[in-house]
Amino acid sequence: MSLVYLEYDFKITPLQPATDILIAELGELGFESFVENETGLLAYILKSEWKEDMLEDLFVFQNPNFEISWTKKEIEQQNWNAEWEKNFHPIIVGEKCMVRAPFHKAVDIDYDIVIEPKMSFGTGHHETTHMMLQHILDNDFEGKSVLDMGCGTGVLAILAKKRGAGDVEAIDIDEWCFLNTQENVDRNHCSDIKAYQGDSSLLEGKKYDIILANINRNILLEDIPIYANCLKKGGALFLSGFYLGDLDAISSKCAAYGLEFEKNLEKNNWVSAKYVN
Numbered sequence: 001m002s003l004v005y006l007e008y009d010f011k012i013t014p015l016q017p018a019t020d021i022l023i024a025e026l027g028e029l030g031f032e033s034f035v036e037n038e039t040g041l042l043a044y045i046l047k048s049e050w051k052e053d054m055l056e057d058l059f060v061f062q063n064p065n066f067e068i069s070w071t072k073k074e075i076e077q078q079n080w081n082a083e084w085e086k087n088f089h090p091i092i093v094g095e096k097c098m099v100r101a102p103f104h105k106a107v108d109i110d111y112d113i114v115i116e117p118k119m120s121f122g123t124g125h126h127e128t129t130h131m132m133l134q135h136i137l138d139n140d141f142e143g144k145s146v147l148d149m150g151c152g153t154g155v156l157a158i159l160a161k162k163r164g165a166g167d168v169e170a171i172d173i174d175e176w177c178f179l180n181t182q183e184n185v186d187r188n189h190c191s192d193i194k195a196y197q198g199d200s201s202l203l204e205g206k207k208y209d210i211i212l213a214n215i216n217r218n219i220l221l222e223d224i225p226i227y228a229n230c231l232k233k234g235g236a237l238f239l240s241g242f243y244l245g246d247l248d249a250i251s252s253k254c255a256a257y258g259l260e261f262e263k264n265l266e267k268n269n270w271v272s273a274k275y276v277n
């Protein structure tokens with residue numbers, strides 16, 4: 001049986017930062033794929049999982065500086081990869097790491113990561129992924145045990161492994177992402193990364209030197225106590241997927257569970273923060 005998706009065609013004025021905010025907010029509602037174009041954004045969600053009145057509460061529609069209108073149509077599952085291939089350009093992080101597609105030419109760089117995201121998040125183009133990759137470049141991963149929570153394409157786990165990490169585990173609640181991570185770890189010759197489908201309930205009794213979690217504000221606030229419990233003494237927690245305005249709430253929650261704020265990176269109002277115990 002083929003899946004039926006809704007394709008929303010959003011017309012957006014001005015394009016930025018409204019498009020980025022819309023992508024982030026729709027991602028939280030379960031939209032699975034996005035294609036930016038000259039007039040705005042195409043966004044896709046599984047019809048059976050969607051209630052349209054959820055759009056009304058989005059911040060981006062309430063901001064008087066943005067004008068957004070949309071049309072929608074039903075489509076059968078499409079070749080997401082073809083859409084993505086038209087729109088994906090390689091990105092370089094910290095002059096040391098390139099994230100590219102298999103059809104892009106390799107360059108001489110310390111960390112060359114090849115990703116086919118299909119329906120998963122994590123090409124490095126989004127600010128949050130970019131900053132998490134930057135943290136991985138800036139910190140010592142040699143021999144460390146690492147968890148990539150909400151792994152998407154697995155891009156963070158792959159860079160951690162390439163930076164010398166020991167045992168690396170990657171977890172995503174979404175089956176597509178879990179399968180996509182498995183493909184991408186093989187593609188990058190990091191097959192000893194273990195990928196699982198699930199959520200923080202899989203973490204009972206686990207301990208890691210480093211936890212990476214780029215998810216969203218609400219999931220992070222819920223799961224910080226579990227991450228704190230899974231972090232070895234002297235460990236580090238890197239969080240992203242939230243806005244600057246949420247940094248205090250995230251840091252207070254971390255502090256309540258013995259995790260001290262060390263530093264944060266910022267890009268277009270998005271934040272990625274490091275905590276230590």
Ligand SMILES: C[S@@+](CC[C@H](N)C(=O)[O-])C[C@H]1O[C@@H](n2cnc3c(N)ncnc32)[C@H](O)[C@@H]1O
Nearest residue numbers: 121122129150151152172173174177199214215
């Ligand atoms: C913003 S993406 C991050 C992907 C990738 N790690 C990156 O940095 O680009 C968040 C991912 O978290 C997953 N996710 C959402 N809620 C989750 C949960 N409760 N537990 C585990 N994964 C979750 C989503 O399926 C999605 O792939």
